[in-house]
Amino acid sequence: MLGSSMIDIRDLANQDLLDLVPYEPGKPIDDVARELGLEPASIIKLASNENPLGPSPLAVAAMRDALSKSHFYPDGGGYHLRNGIAEKFGLSRENVVLGNGSNEIIELLFHTFTRPGVHEVITSKNSFAVYELMAQLFGLRCTKVEDNADGTFQIDLKLMLEAIKPQTRLVFITSPNNPTGTRVSNEALEEFIQKLPSHVIAVLDEAYYEFLENPPDTVRYVKEGHKIVLMRTFSKIQGLAGLRIGYGLAPAALADLLQRARQPFNANLIAQVGALAALKDDEHQKRTRQITDEGRAKMEAAFKQMGLNYIPSHANFVLVDVGDAAGVFNRLLKKGIIVRSMVSYRLPKHVRVSIGTPQQIDRFLEELPAAIKG
Ligand SMILES: Cc1ncc(COP(=O)(O)O)c(C=O)c1O
Known part of the structure; x- marks a missing residue:
């Protein structure tokens, strides 16, 4: 024990970690229920782009x-x-790497x-936060392109x-992009692929690929x-976000290198079984696309009618x-509706709203004008 109090534990840590602001996920229903004294069943969550069909x-x-x-x-x-x-x-097993989520x-x-x-x-300025967080954790510079x-x-x-330098290794392209919904x-x-210099790996984040026309x-x-x-x-179109299962597809030599970096049992037994069955569930995927397309059209039409600027998704x-993302987020929360404030994405006027069931969308649209008014 001698001297143990003289060294601050933070001095012993990876110094890049000290400035890291942890990823802020969508607020869980149970947390909101506890904090606001609401019935969990009365709360709707449109904050993590989960599957409304389950x-x-x-x-x-x-x-x-x-x-x-x-x-x-497993x-x-x-x-x-x-x-x-x-x-x-139409690939072979050697092209596939499983992950605990993508x-x-x-x-x-x-x-x-x-x-x-x-x-x-390199990533783009308004893209998924995890690339930059990971770069920070690994002590790497992350260029965010406008x-x-x-x-x-x-x-x-x-x-x-144009942003690629000799020391660039990974370029992250997210399409459809989160949180903007653009492609x-x-x-x-x-x-881009044809012009990419040979020392750089293109990473196409296609978490929402199946929603593309x-x-x-x-x-x-x-x-x-x-x-x-x-x-x-498998978190989005197959509705298995809680299982934590995703995958990478890559040429075999590249995939082999990625395999070396993973933990031996990174994809759990239940997730592997569930994902394999979901892969073949064309009906559920078709219904998910349909409810998403219809819900998105309804939501975008309502935003237009309310005179709100939205990004076609x-x-x-x-x-x-919505003008004041934090205020709207909090006011909707009190009504039992969880959306995602984009303050942490440096978009303080925007909220991101997942496409829910028709009933969830109706309830959200009903409460939105009052939440904006304040
Ligand atoms: C663009 C993007 N990439 C990756 C992920 C992570 O997904 P997973 O649940 O497979 O880890 C998400 C989750 O929301 C996402 O939006």
């Missing part, structure tokens, strides 16, 4: 069956799920391709190419052997300018 029923049935095998470790090699994913995309694939990329103080990464100058929040792939065009992406054939880039990783997830959420 999980794939095929996944639920398969997971129920698998529960009695929970005393076994298959660390993910044989069946990786085969199932590969088959769906978030873990982000972490594997940093482990695999970066060294602190040596390398840098969106198009016309105020439409479009990711500018030409500017991203990159198939043509702009093609040009006219999606780009990005699997082709994997087949052609580009330095590329596609990140996909290609995903299962909409970003809308």
Whole structure:
């Protein structure tokens, strides 16, 4: 014990961690119920782009069956799920890396391709917060490239190419993008991939890929052997966010490197079984797309009618300018409606609203004018 009080524990920590502001997730229903004394069943959460239909029923049935095998470790090699994913995309198992959510694939990329103080990464200014957080944790500079100058929040792939330096290793492109809901065009992406310098890995975050109309054939880039990783997830279209299961698709040599960076049992047994069943649940995916398309059209039409500026979305959420994001968030919260304030994304006038069921959308739209008025 001698001297233990002389050294501040913070001095012993990774110093890059001390300034890190942890990721702020959507507020859980139980927290709101506890804090405001509301019935959990009366609260609606439109804050984390979850699936309004719930999980794939095929996944639920398969997971129920698998529960009695929970005393076994999962298959660390993910044989069946990786085969199932590969088959769906005309790839082989060696192209597939499983992650504890696609978030873990982000972490594997940093482990695999970066060294602190040596390398840098690039993302766009209004994109998913985790890339920058991870860069900070790994002691790397993260360049955030401005969106198009016309105020439409479009990711500018030409500017991203121009930002590449000799020390750049990873470039994150999110399409559809979170939190803006914008997409990159198939043509702009093609040009970007063809022009990408050979020392850089393109990371296409495709968490919302399945919601796109006219999606780009990005699997082709994997087949052609580009330095590329596609990140996909079971959290959105399949409704399995609570399971934490996502995957990366990459050329085999690249995927092999990522595999070395992961924990032996990073994808749990129940998640592997549920994800494999959900992959084949075309009906649930179709219904999810339908309820999302209809709900988004309704929400965007209502915003237009209220004279609110919103970004036309290609995903299962909409970003809308409500003037005072923090105030609107709090006032909606008191009514049992959880949306996501974009203050932490440095968009203090915007909230992001997930597409819920028709009833949830109606309730949100009913309460919104009063919440804006204050
Ligand atoms: C753009 C983007 N990438 C990745 C993720 C992480 O998803 P997962 O649940 O697979 O970790 C999200 C989750 O919201 C996201 O919006």
